Amino acid sequence: MPEMTMLQAVNDALHVAMAKDDRVVLLGEDIGKKGGVFGATAGLWDKYGDLRVMDTPLSENGILGTAVGMGLYGLRPVPEIQFLDFIYPGFDQIVSEMAKFRYRSGGEYPCPCVVRSPSGGGIKGGHYHSQSAESYFIHTPGLRVVMPSTPRDAKGMLLASIFQDDPVIFLEPKALYRHGKQEVESGYFEVELGKARVVRAGDGVTVVTWGAMVPVCEAAAEKAAEKGVSVELLDLRSLLPWDADAVLASVRKTGRLVLVQEAPRTLGFASEIAATAAEKAIDSLRAPVARVSGFDTPFPYTLEHVYKPDAQRVLNAIEFVAKYD
């Protein structure tokens, strides 16, 4: 099996999808000749040309609106938003249209569409090239939200997203684009949407996270193990619908829950997980549900490393709940 970075895995998935099915089309800013600002679409324009790999005018509204029109007509559009921070000029097309077309048309007009976008910090991009905006989409019924943290999941979940019928916001943690390589199957395969991944089994504290926080939590879990705390680490991967069963099963086992997200604290997805635990596993909880998160401030530039949770911050939370009595 070839080894790939996440960026290569995304690119490979797009190559596989386009070769498999000519309904798959790509559109976005700079995705053609340049191959995308990160290179995720490299080589595709050369192979498929302007009709299937479209460099668009600079309008997220236009990218998403036309993608909706393509999806309704039976294509499988995969629009790219250059940075997730720039999705808002097209937000209406996602929230009011893409997410609701199937429902509002009584099932007549499904709107398949996979919106790919690099998300989160890690490149010293300041404010507008670093935000984790998954909450906005998770609060929007009708969407699926996916965020892989490994090359294999990135490929398998991107393919699974393209070849199912609901609109998907596919968030690629840019900090992990070139974070390391993993063996990934060649050709077509799917990783099932909606299922969490057990990164590490344990029975002392449940840590739930996703995206770029997965390796941070792995490091923290490692350190916790050294200190005698056994961590069960779950990578959610799918944020809507999400694998509540997996989380609750683990919480019922450990009785201790730490949630880690890069997004601002208030109404980050950790809040939903905590609420679900407080609703369905209250009797198992033997310690406060701890949230480790970005702060309720805009994303900074110079102090990015202070803003984003690091292994130490996660470790402190693990130790706090582990010791709580």
Place this chain on the structure above:
Amino acid sequence: MPEMTMLQAVNDALHVAMAKDDRVVLLGEDIGKKGGVFGATAGLWDKYGDLRVMDTPLSENGILGTAVGMGLYGLRPVPEIQFLDFIYPGFDQIVSEMAKFRYRSGGEYPCPCVVRSPSGGGIKGGHYHSQSAESYFIHTPGLRVVMPSTPRDAKGMLLASIFQDDPVIFLEPKALYRHGKQEVESGYFEVELGKARVVRAGDGVTVVTWGAMVPVCEAAAEKAAEKGVSVELLDLRSLLPWDADAVLASVRKTGRLVLVQEAPRTLGFASEIAATAAEKAIDSLRAPVARVSGFDTPFPYTLEHVYKPDAQRVLNAIEFVAKYD
């Protein structure tokens, strides 16, 4: 003291604000000659004319973008978005600009602006005239989010919002616009932002809600009392920053928490409150934290009454947590 509906109270607040300070300007669709589709701006265009009460072209992007430019320059713009469901074409100006101007300019460019918009169901408006979208704004650092549930709060909080320096999303629960009258002080007064209101004191179960769910919860609390369950009902009023202290104090007293929102369940604001309770009052909780909410579907038309929590649904939750052992 005059008696007013919430709609009259909002209108009165705008009259008072505009008379008090000529930096206050209004803009929006149909707010001039027509006085707004609900009548919230009635009489203001006649008094102040085109320069201070501006009927705009049909563009939320333009309304919010120009409002930002007015606020930066020192005016006190109060844009109206005709229905909250239509705010998304201008979402970028709120999330990326209004909310972040002060921060990203190191404090040089504060951006005062009060975005008024009717929110929630209650008028058989279907999908696009009924949604409760407060979560999107609550997850956006830099904004204040306010949602009054009484005429007096509507007036006092609108005035307080206009005469402070942070951008505010001011949500008016349209179901309560003509829900009943209340005595409201004439002239200028403020109701402090950030503080919850105790609607009803009690010691059995804490119910926290806001907006149009307040009277629904009052009815449920009444019925619960008949059944011997004493409810402490809090109307949050300010959703960002919110009065966590008041909620936690009540939870520490009752040990039982029911959260009621009209918005879809997943990542509705109830999730944040539940998470906060699970984090800071876990040892007090003697029952699961129950959420009563709209469903994770788009807002329907014919079945609106099924979608929105009613007193019965709230009562069932109250009884469930009251009896839980």
Place this chain on the structure above:
Amino acid sequence: MTEMLQVLDAATKAQKLPLGLTADDLRAMYRAMVATRAFDQRCMNLQRQGRIGFCVPSIGQEASQVGASYAAPLEDWVYPSYRTHSIAILRGVPWKTLFDQLYGNGTDVVKGRQMPNHFSLRAWNLVSVSSPIGTQISQAAGTARAIQVRGEKRVVWTWFGDGGTSEGEFHAGLNFAGVWKSPCVFMCENNHWAISVPCERQTASETFAQKAVAYGMPGVRVDGNDVLAVYQAAKEARERALRGDGPTLIESVTFRLGPHSSSDDPKRYQAPELLETWKKRDPIARFQAFLEKKKLWTPAWDKQLSDEIAAEIGKAVDAAEQTPPPAVETLFDDVYATLPPHLVEQRQAVLDQIRTSGAIQDTGGKFPL
């Protein structure tokens, strides 16, 4: 720039029938216009009687819509607005199907999920109507692009008002279609009002047609109360699109003779004289005069037509009204292709509540605009 294409007057004087249209064509157009007027009047009545919750009449705009849509064969996709039900009527959608939607009942195509006038009619290539103004414009451009990707020969039509031109959607949709040279016709009905805002306060542009200049496409201004002029402009735009010469913006200049919707009262913002002026240009009366001149219209035929339509509508209303509302559990369908676990759970909770606490009361509510 402010002149506009007109055909009817010249055609009235001419010998032959205009634009290659047959007598049957002309009668079919007239029928659709009259039927639309009857539908709108009936809907307003039903709303006033409290039998449906809301409606959006298109009175005064029948020529504009029917004229253009007569140039759009059924294989063409249409992205309608909430005010263009005449297209559904012209395409032969059964009255019952339309009234089911207005009642939001159990046989409504959209399962009672949308306000009245928000039709979805896939079998007729009419895309589900949205409320937010303008969203269909960029979508139409996308569908037109998809047609190019597939190498097919059909055209996409999208309908919006003078107000709709101010949204970013208009800008994006026309710009993308222009760059891609997609087969799309952008139908802007300038009915002089966006609720209470008059078109001259919508933009400083002298005409809406001239906005096409910004997107490198032709902009055509046409008398929207002249059904033949609109037909001609639309037909030419369609041919241009099929030739591969790209999109067209058509400004159809007409007037909203009724309120914005059943909840609006134009007297609060509209000068009565303006309304009177435009009433004199009623598109149905104008077309009728032409048909009469061509001996294609008689009072008897008109009466027969009206009676026929009234009877059909009456039957449909009765049937729709008697159809029960959608079942509670349908609330959870179609959010996703398949029902995910959290919706299974939420659905169960509702059903449980109804089982234990009884049916959930509908307390109503009234639409303000």
Place this chain on the structure above:
Amino acid sequence: MTEMLQVLDAATKAQKLPLGLTADDLRAMYRAMVATRAFDQRCMNLQRQGRIGFCVPSIGQEASQVGASYAAPLEDWVYPSYRTHSIAILRGVPWKTLFDQLYGNGTDVVKGRQMPNHFSLRAWNLVSVSSPIGTQISQAAGTARAIQVRGEKRVVWTWFGDGGTSEGEFHAGLNFAGVWKSPCVFMCENNHWAISVPCERQTASETFAQKAVAYGMPGVRVDGNDVLAVYQAAKEARERALRGDGPTLIESVTFRLGPHSSSDDPKRYQAPELLETWKKRDPIARFQAFLEKKKLWTPAWDKQLSDEIAAEIGKAVDAAEQTPPPAVETLFDDVYATLPPHLVEQRQAVLDQIRTSGAIQDTGGKFPL
């Protein structure tokens, strides 16, 4: 429609100095252009050396920016883009202030909160720069409207690129300003590229200036490498605005001679010949030839100017580089006018962590575009 305003060539041949400009004016313009070029080159070097994280050069666009901004007195508000630091340089912002921002250090006006080139310079009426393309356009229209509300006499300028015209912001900003007849000048720098997308794929409109037709305002196309032509167009637009005749769209036709940013490599998408053609039209060289002809330029003066600028820049870089980063607790300031309880708590948590677990490591990261 595709001709453009040019002044430089004719002015070179003329006897008098052009457009009422004095020798000092002309030299000041030249100085700002040269200083901007020097700044950009220094920034690129600093970035290559890993001393700053990122930069956005404006090489090739100096005439376009300085020419227009010379017509904008300090009382005029400017909404810049990330590529228009020449305006700050022209307005006399100290080098140290600029480099503090590029370093995001403790004396940076914006407290290290934004990427390089995102200045906020209130004392010079330069509004905080945003990254999302186009957001400043509607804001500028709003400020121009506020000026009308207040009855003041000043003008708002907003800068954006050819790519920026495709965003909804452009559409909304120009439309509102048109309807309101607000004192706003919309400066579109057509530098031929939006990162890798050439301007002819940005829109099917033949020129960007003609987009003004859609908003009922004049659109002026000017040779953006002719500093005098841009000055003239801007001056006229400003006078029109002050007269109450409303906004103007100016398309300044120029060329991005460098990469989109320090992370971009144009060789991947740009034909080398095109770059060569435009290098021959370098705006500084063209202006210099004019000045020389007017005996306002000598190699000695040029050398003196460059040395002076280099020395000033060098000092500022050193000082900025030695300034420590902002204190950790500043992370929480300015989110609101006053610190709310939840931020007090979050700030305390960070300070506690540092106290107990030591300083938080900066692990870096590299900007890709």
